[in-house]
Amino acid sequence: MENLTWSGELGAVLNPVLALSVLVFAAGFVANFVMTLAGMRAGEMVVNPDHTLSLRRTPVDYALMAMKYAVLVFVLGCAGYVVGGVLMGGPERTGILGAMAARLLPVWVGLIAVFALSITFKRRLGLYGKLFDSPIGMVGFFLVMFWVFTAIFAGTVATHGPIDVISQMRNELPGTALPDPREGQYAWYLLGGDNLGRDVFSRMVYGAFEVLKIAPLATLFAFMVGITLGLPAGYYGGRLDTVITFLANLVLAFPVILLFYLLVTPEIVAAGIPNYLSMVLFLFPVLFLVVLFNSRYRTQPGLRNVIVAAVVAVGGLSYLSLISDPSDPDLPLLFRLWPEALDLFDIPGNLLIVFVSVVFVNSPTVFRIVRGLVLDIKTRDYVAAGQTRGEGPWYIMLWEILPNARGPLIVDFCLRIGYTTILLGTLGFFGLGVSPESPDWGSTINEGRRLLTIYPHPALPPALALMSLVLGLNLLADGLREESLKD
Amino acid sequence: MALFVLRRLGVMLLTALCLTFVVFFLTNLAPNLEKLAKTQGNARMSDAEVLSWLDRNGYGGPLLVRYGEWLGVMPGWTRLDEPTGEWRGRCLAPGQTPDEAPRRCGLLQGDFGFSTVSDAEVAAIIPERLRLTGILMFWAFAVMVPSALLVGVLAGMREGSRLDRALSTVSIGSTATPEYVSGVIFIVLLASSTTGISPLLSELGWIEGRTLFLGSARSAMDSGVTFWNFTLPVMTIALYGMGYIARMTRASMAEVMTAQYIRTARLKGVSFRNIVLKHALRNALIAPFTVIMLQFPWLLTGVVIVETLFNYNGFGWTLVQAASNNDIELLLACSIVAVFVVLVTQLISDIGYVFLNPRIRIS
Numbered sequence: 001m002e003n004l005t006w007s008g009e010l011g012a013v014l015n016p017v018l019a020l021s022v023l024v025f026a027a028g029f030v031a032n033f034v035m036t037l038a039g040m041r042a043g044e045m046v047v048n049p050d051h052t053l054s055l056r057r058t059p060v061d062y063a064l065m066a067m068k069y070a071v072l073v074f075v076l077g078c079a080g081y082v083v084g085g086v087l088m089g090g091p092e093r094t095g096i097l098g099a100m101a102a103r104l105l106p107v108w109v110g111l112i113a114v115f116a117l118s119i120t121f122k123r124r125l126g127l128y129g130k131l132f133d134s135p136i137g138m139v140g141f142f143l144v145m146f147w148v149f150t151a152i153f154a155g156t157v158a159t160h161g162p163i164d165v166i167s168q169m170r171n172e173l174p175g176t177a178l179p180d181p182r183e184g185q186y187a188w189y190l191l192g193g194d195n196l197g198r199d200v201f202s203r204m205v206y207g208a209f210e211v212l213k214i215a216p217l218a219t220l221f222a223f224m225v226g227i228t229l230g231l232p233a234g235y236y237g238g239r240l241d242t243v244i245t246f247l248a249n250l251v252l253a254f255p256v257i258l259l260f261y262l263l264v265t266p267e268i269v270a271a272g273i274p275n276y277l278s279m280v281l282f283l284f285p286v287l288f289l290v291v292l293f294n295s296r297y298r299t300q301p302g303l304r305n306v307i308v309a310a311v312v313a314v315g316g317l318s319y320l321s322l323i324s325d326p327s328d329p330d331l332p333l334l335f336r337l338w339p340e341a342l343d344l345f346d347i348p349g350n351l352l353i354v355f356v357s358v359v360f361v362n363s364p365t366v367f368r369i370v371r372g373l374v375l376d377i378k379t380r381d382y383v384a385a386g387q388t389r390g391e392g393p394w395y396i397m398l399w400e401i402l403p404n405a406r407g408p409l410i411v412d413f414c415l416r417i418g419y420t421t422i423l424l425g426t427l428g429f430f431g432l433g434v435s436p437e438s439p440d441w442g443s444t445i446n447e448g449r450r451l452l453t454i455y456p457h458p459a460l461p462p463a464l465a466l467m468s469l470v471l472g473l474n475l476l477a478d479g480l481r482e483e484s485l486k487d
Numbered sequence: 488m489a490l491f492v493l494r495r496l497g498v499m500l501l502t503a504l505c506l507t508f509v510v511f512f513l514t515n516l517a518p519n520l521e522k523l524a525k526t527q528g529n530a531r532m533s534d535a536e537v538l539s540w541l542d543r544n545g546y547g548g549p550l551l552v553r554y555g556e557w558l559g560v561m562p563g564w565t566r567l568d569e570p571t572g573e574w575r576g577r578c579l580a581p582g583q584t585p586d587e588a589p590r591r592c593g594l595l596q597g598d599f600g601f602s603t604v605s606d607a608e609v610a611a612i613i614p615e616r617l618r619l620t621g622i623l624m625f626w627a628f629a630v631m632v633p634s635a636l637l638v639g640v641l642a643g644m645r646e647g648s649r650l651d652r653a654l655s656t657v658s659i660g661s662t663a664t665p666e667y668v669s670g671v672i673f674i675v676l677l678a679s680s681t682t683g684i685s686p687l688l689s690e691l692g693w694i695e696g697r698t699l700f701l702g703s704a705r706s707a708m709d710s711g712v713t714f715w716n717f718t719l720p721v722m723t724i725a726l727y728g729m730g731y732i733a734r735m736t737r738a739s740m741a742e743v744m745t746a747q748y749i750r751t752a753r754l755k756g757v758s759f760r761n762i763v764l765k766h767a768l769r770n771a772l773i774a775p776f777t778v779i780m781l782q783f784p785w786l787l788t789g790v791v792i793v794e795t796l797f798n799y800n801g802f803g804w805t806l807v808q809a810a811s812n813n814d815i816e817l818l819l820a821c822s823i824v825a826v827f828v829v830l831v832t833q834l835i836s837d838i839g840y841v842f843l844n845p846r847i848r849i850s
Binding site: 064136246249250253254255256257258261262263265266267268270271273418422425426429430442445446448449452453454456459460463464466467470471473474475478 | 498501502505506509510513514516517518519521522649655656659660662663664665667668671672674675678679680681682683698702784787788791792795796803806807810811813818821822825826829830833
């Protein structure tokens with residue numbers, strides 16, 4: 001088997017196009033900059049005597065137009081690689097880029113489906129639909145969904161297993177062919193091999209799954225903790241507020257990195273500290289749901305009893321299964337009391353610890369945001385109306401105040417998933433991640449950085465992947481904020 | 488005002504006490520102490536030997552008492568070593584008896600303790616590390632703050648304009664690039680002899696060495712900071728923090744630009760340049776001041792990452808080393824410094840805000 005080139009046969013056509021578009025963009029940018037400095041302005045609408053409008057184009061307009069079309073051509077060129085990679089078949093012809101695009105086929109199909117459906121029905125989809133009015137938001141959504149679909153289809157997209165080692169492929173460059181591929185084995189390492197001879201591309205793809213498995217869920221838990229504490233703190237105020245705010249500030253004053261080191265090191269884990277933390281933190285979601293439904297259906301005791309009982313049963317069972325692991329003899333006795341038969345699932349030790357530390361670090365910030373929002377919203381008339389009607393305090397907090405605070409909270413949720421992703425990466429970067437072999441992006445960057453100046457290819461893909469996911473989440477949050485402010 | 492500062496100082500003290508106790512508690516958990524005993528004494532000690540080693544070296548007492556000793560409010564432990572007849576104790580130099588040594592020696596007496604891993608007084612290690620990190624932070628701030636303010640003001644002065652959109656996207660991009668990503672990209676692009684632009688430049692003969700910048704800041708520690716060895720670490724720290732400050736400045740600037748007095752100035756015929764420079768800028772820079780101050784604790788994580796990535800043995804590197812080797816007293820000292828920085832910057836940002844914004848009065 002031959003080694004692959006980056007662009008294959010497609011490159012002969014598409015590379016000049018891409019290069020040209022970059023050149024035109026750069027030229028347009030420089031021209032625009034110079035002309036603006038020289039005092040030229042873009043053309044403005046002029047009202048003619050016959051009440052028609054005319055727009056006189058200035059050179060600045062032409063420069064801008066050139067830049068716009070250059071971007072368009074660049075995007076089309078990239079799309080050309082995707083289409084070419086999918087249609088032409090055979091990595092020998094399409095090169096590394098085309099081959100990667102072909103492997104990502106399920107992702108493209110998923111993206112096209114989501115975008116087509118969303119844009120068609122965008123007027124009926126509320127805030128989510130409005131996202132498709134903002135180009136920034138759409139780009140962000142595209143990046144996020146790209147990684148979400150990559151994570152979902154990781155099994156089919158990846159060419160090799162995340163920990164499959166082929167020792168001859170150690171530190172090989174992107175596109176290197178396997179020495180003697182077996183039947184049915186993908187014959188190339190598309191993005192090269194890392195220092196142990198594992199496929200960088202496949203590890204990046206599985207890394208997306210690792211990251212997206214933890215980050216959104218951890219953020220959700222942090223939000224539940226933050227909301228459950230922030231609502232009463234803001235609503236009641238007084239001593240309760242003082243105490244919780246002090247505790248939140250305590251956690252916030254702790255340098256994140258020190259906290260991680262203290263929580264994740266093996267000795268602390270052996271002492272069971274993360275388990276006690278998880279015992280406290282995971283109680284909040286159950287509490288949140290119980291209070292949520294209880295306050296809503298308080299006036300219909302029959303229905304209320306059924307719903308609350310169901311929530312307690314399901315939540316309680318998963319809570320107990322989550323925190324206890326009777327099969328692990330190293331744990332303190334408290335976490336082994338729950339009978340094995342009722343223990344539905346076990347979270348691998350390290351995953352639980354990483355999860356808990358991330359939730360623990362994030363929830364005080366969420367608490368502060370929620371508290372601030374509640375302090376603002378509780379002065380509104382509809383809250384006073386609820387109080388006059390004799391609604392219970394938790395009903396007012398959860399069903400009057402919380403829905404009206406949703407805008408900022410949704411935006412912050414997106415931002416916070418990005419921040420959590422960065423935190424997970426930091427953990428991996430210091431070797432404190434899920435496990436040393438885990439393909440998550442932080443750990444992969446950490447492994448790749450040792451030989452960075454000689455073999456940059458193992459560290460670069462996960463770094464760019466992490467960056468693009470976080471960028472996507474930030475742009476998405478920006479788009480959502482802009483659109484939610486419009487009404 | 489004085490009352491406010493006093494109350495804040497009280498809360499600060501309480502916070503510092505709580506946080507150091509948490510660190511003390513976590514580093515003094517039984518498995519940590521066992522590891523310490525085994526690394527300091529003998530790796531193959533039995534459980535009973537571990538216990539006696541801990542007892543002999545003053546780790547045996549109740550946690551609160553030991554915390555008190557470390558703080559310097561409780562008298563340090565002393566014990567007579569039976570076989571040799573020598574006194575040992577927290578505050579005792581070798582050969583001293585309890586009568587000659589001070590009774591208490593802890594934080595309050597200015598004694599930070601002894602680093603078990605680097606085999607030196609903590610008080611001798613920390614200042615040097617802080618000096619190194621101080622240099623790094625100084626340059627990072629010197630790059631970050633002016634560029635962030637410039638970007639923010641330019642973006643915020645005409646909200647919604649093309650310049651605003653472009654600069655806002657840049658700042659979003661910079662907040663989305665954590666240090667360990669931008670550091671890796673910088674090294675690959677600018678400091679690798681095989682990839683990036685360095686081979687190209689050195690072939691053209693435009694640079695003297697083999698790389699444009701150095702991918703390690705180790706030489707900056709002894710032979711001084713140069714453009715060559717310090718650019719990448721500084722850029723890496725500055726980039727991540729820049730976006731956030733720029734966005735805050737932009738929001739603040741955009742708000743000021745919609746104020747009544749700006750409209751009045753426009754109607755009077757003041758030029759746009761003068762409006763921005765003389766009327767808007769001063770008021771727009773109040774909010775970013777708070778943000779910049781609160782950025783310090785954030786930078787700490789960044790400093791730790793950058794120092795690890797670029798092999799710069801400053802404070803962050805020490806913290807990582809202390810934490811991963813369970814060097815209890817060094818770690819405690821590091822956390823004191825870190826918590827102190829966080830709390831003091833919070834205080835400064837609150838007080839500074841009052842001074843800068845005459846509309847706010849604390850009574």
